[in-house]
Amino acid sequence: MAKFYITTAIPYVNGKPHIGHALEFIQADVIARFYRQKGEEVLLLSGSDENALKNVQAAEQADIPVQEFVDENAKLFYKLSKALDVQFDVFQKGSNPKHHESSQKLWELCDKAGDIYKKAYEGLYCVGCETFYTLDELDKNQECYEHPGKKLEIVSEENYFFKLSGYQEKLITLVKKDELRIIPATRKNEVLAFLKQPLQDISISRSNERAKNWGVSVPHDDSQRMYVWFDALNIYQSGIGFGNDDETYKKWWPADMHVIGKGILRFHAIYWPAFLLAAGLALPKTLFVHGYITVDDQKMSKSLGNVIDPFELVSKYGADAVRYFFLREIPSSEDGDFSYEKFETRYNADLAGGLGNLVARVVTLKERISSSTPKQFLNQELQALVENTRSEIQRSLSEFQFSVALDKIWEIIHFCDKYIEKQRPWEESDNQKSVIENLLFALSNLAEFLQPFLPETSKKIIQQLDQGKEESLFPRIET
């Protein structure tokens, strides 16, 4: 049996999840469910990046112990996956001691390869933010935006560096040859454009003081903690046993796919493969990069007050409606826009009037005849359409075009509506029974196709075909 290991990005948990996280969870879940349905052995991993300094700062502000703070927030992310019917097989926390050990192992492998060295790092440090800034991140007075009027200090600190510069050519080759496949092509081009400039070595540790004694300790040096990205990326490995369970690790690594947002492309396309190359480990096969979601065509932000709470969406419309909207309306690898108006229009047109209504009318028609769902089609046209849809789903999902796949599935719905109109199976006739049976079989195929996208709805359709009419799948929203 083929294995398929897929991950979401590892969100840093200094706040609550927003709909961007929901989008990514849903996309990854659909792919995982699709492969699972095909019979492959699938593992879907997510987790929480808990070792970032930002977590410490956010915890301080909330006046909560750091561990407690990240535990609470991580729980919310996990809860979101449940709310969305997203099935994580592993949820690896960055504060898990096994993860710490695992990251130390990765560090030691890189060190053994001679790719880690110590060097003084000098930069502009804002005491207020407790962060280093580069000049272009500062305002015209060379002060940070959070703390105007406060001069930045030049701080120098000994850190460990990773010889990223040594991997330039290898990375270019890997990306060019699609050995590290990056989807969509525009993101691949961006990486290649970036790799045209000479790579600089990167700092991969912080002083304990600056890290506030939080995060993974550097092996054999108690005075330093790992730079958060070094360990965060390794959650992809630590969650499947790297450093503590060789058998499990060997079974799943390398990752077949990392699903990530466009903002963290460089870490995944350059740093991560370089760390793995240094450590002599296999590389992930594919990076799928999605865009960001705007709300009413504006960037989501706390200050604008337009942040959409995914939990609220789910409790208002249901998990499958939320899944449907994000998969159908947000272009899978570009930015997309959310608005309640778009959501409700989509919902009423496709879910209430389309799918839900079709199921209701067919299930009612079924009660007119004594029949159960047949095992095959009698109508050739319908059969051809369904078979064609099966291959179209396969094709479009291999290119992560969720929207196209759903569009193809909806063609079956439109066909069935027309078929009913034309055949008038509510009237008694010689072919009444066969028409209804065709529809029943069409719906059972529909349920199969919908399973990765709308798992709960898929289940309900099968149930209604079996047990007769129940409550509406998607009650119409009055606007």
Place this chain on the structure above:
RNA sequence: GCCGGCGUAGCUCAGUGGUUAGAGCAAAAUCUUCAUAAGGUUGAGGUCGGAAGUUCGAUUCUUCCCGCCGGCACCA
């Protein structure tokens, strides 16, 4: 500034060197009642961002211009 992408019906987008440029949604008319006042049918709606060029012929290729978006490292 440099690099890349985009600009097609009211909205979201598809598409092709060649006869009348497509889909869905929204809006209109009409048919129907099995169904969630849902569904079917039909019609309307576009100088395919602007200008020039290549060509027998360009929305599709080239150049320029205008507008929008993304990327340009140690920040998660």
